[in-house]
Amino acid sequence: MVNMADVARLAGVSMATASRALSDHPHVAPATRARVLDAAAELAYVVSPEASRLAGGVTDRIAVVVPHLSRWFFGALLDGLESVLREADKDLLIYHVGDAADRKSFFERLPARRKVDAVVVLGMPIARPERERLEMMGVHIVAAGGQIEPYPFVSIDDMVAGRQAVNHLLFLGHRRIAMIATNDPGQPGWPIRAGRSRAYHAALADAGLPADPDLAVTVPWGGAAGAEAMAELLSLREPPTAVYAHSDEVALGAIRTIRRAGLRVPEDISVIGIDDHPLAELTDLTTVAQPVRDQGALAGQVVLGLLSGAATDPGITMATRLVVRGSTGPPRVA
Amino acid sequence: MVNMADVARLAGVSMATASRALSDHPHVAPATRARVLDAAAELAYVVSPEASRLAGGVTDRIAVVVPHLSRWFFGALLDGLESVLREADKDLLIYHVGDAADRKSFFERLPARRKVDAVVVLGMPIARPERERLEMMGVHIVAAGGQIEPYPFVSIDDMVAGRQAVNHLLFLGHRRIAMIATNDPGQPGWPIRAGRSRAYHAALADAGLPADPDLAVTVPWGGAAGAEAMAELLSLREPPTAVYAHSDEVALGAIRTIRRAGLRVPEDISVIGIDDHPLAELTDLTTVAQPVRDQGALAGQVVLGLLSGAATDPGITMATRLVVRGSTGPPRVA
Numbered sequence: 001m002v003n004m005a006d007v008a009r010l011a012g013v014s015m016a017t018a019s020r021a022l023s024d025h026p027h028v029a030p031a032t033r034a035r036v037l038d039a040a041a042e043l044a045y046v047v048s049p050e051a052s053r054l055a056g057g058v059t060d061r062i063a064v065v066v067p068h069l070s071r072w073f074f075g076a077l078l079d080g081l082e083s084v085l086r087e088a089d090k091d092l093l094i095y096h097v098g099d100a101a102d103r104k105s106f107f108e109r110l111p112a113r114r115k116v117d118a119v120v121v122l123g124m125p126i127a128r129p130e131r132e133r134l135e136m137m138g139v140h141i142v143a144a145g146g147q148i149e150p151y152p153f154v155s156i157d158d159m160v161a162g163r164q165a166v167n168h169l170l171f172l173g174h175r176r177i178a179m180i181a182t183n184d185p186g187q188p189g190w191p192i193r194a195g196r197s198r199a200y201h202a203a204l205a206d207a208g209l210p211a212d213p214d215l216a217v218t219v220p221w222g223g224a225a226g227a228e229a230m231a232e233l234l235s236l237r238e239p240p241t242a243v244y245a246h247s248d249e250v251a252l253g254a255i256r257t258i259r260r261a262g263l264r265v266p267e268d269i270s271v272i273g274i275d276d277h278p279l280a281e282l283t284d285l286t287t288v289a290q291p292v293r294d295q296g297a298l299a300g301q302v303v304l305g306l307l308s309g310a311a312t313d314p315g316i317t318m319a320t321r322l323v324v325r326g327s328t329g330p331p332r333v334a
Numbered sequence: 335m336v337n338m339a340d341v342a343r344l345a346g347v348s349m350a351t352a353s354r355a356l357s358d359h360p361h362v363a364p365a366t367r368a369r370v371l372d373a374a375a376e377l378a379y380v381v382s383p384e385a386s387r388l389a390g391g392v393t394d395r396i397a398v399v400v401p402h403l404s405r406w407f408f409g410a411l412l413d414g415l416e417s418v419l420r421e422a423d424k425d426l427l428i429y430h431v432g433d434a435a436d437r438k439s440f441f442e443r444l445p446a447r448r449k450v451d452a453v454v455v456l457g458m459p460i461a462r463p464e465r466e467r468l469e470m471m472g473v474h475i476v477a478a479g480g481q482i483e484p485y486p487f488v489s490i491d492d493m494v495a496g497r498q499a500v501n502h503l504l505f506l507g508h509r510r511i512a513m514i515a516t517n518d519p520g521q522p523g524w525p526i527r528a529g530r531s532r533a534y535h536a537a538l539a540d541a542g543l544p545a546d547p548d549l550a551v552t553v554p555w556g557g558a559a560g561a562e563a564m565a566e567l568l569s570l571r572e573p574p575t576a577v578y579a580h581s582d583e584v585a586l587g588a589i590r591t592i593r594r595a596g597l598r599v600p601e602d603i604s605v606i607g608i609d610d611h612p613l614a615e616l617t618d619l620t621t622v623a624q625p626v627r628d629q630g631a632l633a634g635q636v637v638l639g640l641l642s643g644a645a646t647d648p649g650i651t652m653a654t655r656l657v658v659r660g661s662t663g664p665p666r667v668a
Contacts, residue, residue: 030394030422030423033423034423060364061427064428068413069409069410069412069413069416070406070409070410070412070413070627071409072404072406072409074409075403075404075405075406075408075409076403076404078403078404078428079402079403079404079430082403082428082430083430083432086429086430086436088364089364089367089368091427091449092427092428093395093425093426093427093428094398094412094416094426094427094428095420096413096416096417096420098417102420115425222612223612223613223615223616224615224616227616249612249613252613252616252617253616256616256617256618278556278557278583279557279583279586279613281557281558282557282558282561282586282587282590283586283590283617284590293404
């Protein structure tokens with residue numbers, strides 16, 4: 001069992017300084033604090049939650065861990081979460097973990113600085129070693145816009161959302177349906193939204209359609225990548241008559257490529273997304289809508305419930321729904 | 335001069351409790367703290383910066399005040415700001431002031447809770463009484479994505495950006511040019527982006543064109559409002575041949591209405607925006623690009639400079655540039 005003396009020794013400071021640095025005392029030079037935190041991270045030192053509670057207790061601060069700040073989905077989650085927590089007079093601390101290095105440093109340093117009452121993770125999967133670091137903090141953990149076993153979460157069911165999208169294309173009569181799945185280049189190796197891919201394969205299998213690996217493309221998230229993925233699909237000898245994209249922004253990129261090729265949406269190729277991004281309505285994009293702001297707000301209520309000691313739902317799954325607009329229609333009769 | 339005894343009396347608590355509540359001490363019941371903060375706000379009580387510094391000193395926390403969390407512009411500013419402040423091991427506290435009530439409560443309570451070393455205000459004007467409350471905190475104040483006299487700022491020049499947009503339409507030969515300006519329904523009465531409107535009027539005057547008040551429409555910010563504004567312009571006996579929108583999302587709304595009316599962009603009506611929103615490239619929108627993430631990052635550097643006692647630029651104005659895409663062209667020959 002590592003104790004504070006070990007941390008002080010490794011950092012080359014006195015016990016008193018190590019204690020001050022770890023308890024976030026103001027009169028510690030930033031460089032010294034950083035050295036102590038690094039030592040604590042290296043030794044996986046954990047501030048005893050008991051001791052910490054005696055020393056500090058309620059901070060009225062909630063940490064929000066978010067992989068992207070400038071994307072609509074995460075902004076809308078944050079918007080909903082903030083509205084509920086502000087009402088309860090909590091402060092939100094934002095931790096943006098944009099890439100693997102950020103992520104590593106965030107989770108390594110986390111347990112040593114118990115500055116918050118709860119951690120909310122927005123739309124981001126968490127690996128087992130990271131979960132262990134989170135748990136060392138001894139604070140409540142909630143996932144919003146995604147699921148992290150075994151914590152309480154507020155999310156949609158990606159499998160259901162994906163089925164709604166692909167079923168709509170099947171119902172319209174499409175038989176050659178492509179999927180543009182997305183991953184996160186900042187967090188390589190993460191199966192982002194795996195349910196949306198499983199839904200595609202399951203829906204095609206249920207419809208008795210053959211699996212054609214050429215029709216399932218995975219690209220980094222974003223409109224430009226969606227445009228490139230669509231070009232790849234148009235380079236096939238027999239391109240799809242319909243495209244299911246994992247998000248609206250990716251779908252809009254695909255539509256640009258289709259139009260640049262001189263083809264019409266939906267007469268030549270139908271396109272459907274997931275999200276109901278604010279621009280989906282403006283661009284007449286058929287999509288599966290999810291309540292993003294509400295997921296954030298409900299997660300805020302889950303946090304407040306946990307802090308007040310109330311029993312909490314292990315998970316809240318919010319409904320998604322098909323929004324039919326002008327980017328989908330029946331395939332042309334061959 | 336109001337002192338802490340007055341606050342304690344009004345809140346109906348002891349001096350010790352008032353002091354603990356105001357210094358953010360953990361062992362104060364939330365209801366009691368709220369009562370003390372309300373009393374402090376009512377009396378405009380100010381924690382003496384001197385006393386506060388002795389008691390607390392450096393918090394390593396920066397407050398970010400933001401009017402919208404789910405819009406790209408504010409998310410991108412926050413992204414840049416966070417990247418620089420995280421690097422310096424600062425924590426970001428987010429304060430979302432969405433409407434007039436939020437705003438009032440935020441600024442009233444602000445001086446009584448000195449929990450941060452600096453306040454960064456993102457793309458939002460601040461009224462004189464609010465500035466006074468901010469100044470009572472005795473901390474550094476920086477504006478990003480907009481200007482607030484007399485504080486250091488990082489922004490674009492709205493007058494220059496607006497001129498670049500309107501000059502491009504004039505150069506293409508347009509003489510009947512409309513403007514869709516935007517305001518913020520959550521913050522009524524604020525002259526949002528007044529420079530972008532002044533630029534329009536000045537550019538037309540310089541070109542010797544008459545001012546037609548029917549051609550200048552102001553709507554709440556957003557794509558749907560842009561669509562409605564365009565409908566209003568199409569109800570004129572002589573609609574414009576070109577439209578200058580204060581932001582890309584508004585421009586995309588205008589384009590939807592033009593297309594729904596069976597008209598072509600740019601053959602029948604040209605449209606230009608400001609921002610270079612990520613979807614502008616995908617939708618082939620001509621725009622005036624501004625470096626949004628960089629404004630946030632530079633503002634973070636300004637904050638760090640102020641905290642280290644370095645002399646700081648009174649203001650940093652970043653360059654904007656015309657990006658020509660497919661939504662603008664010469665007017666049809668009548």
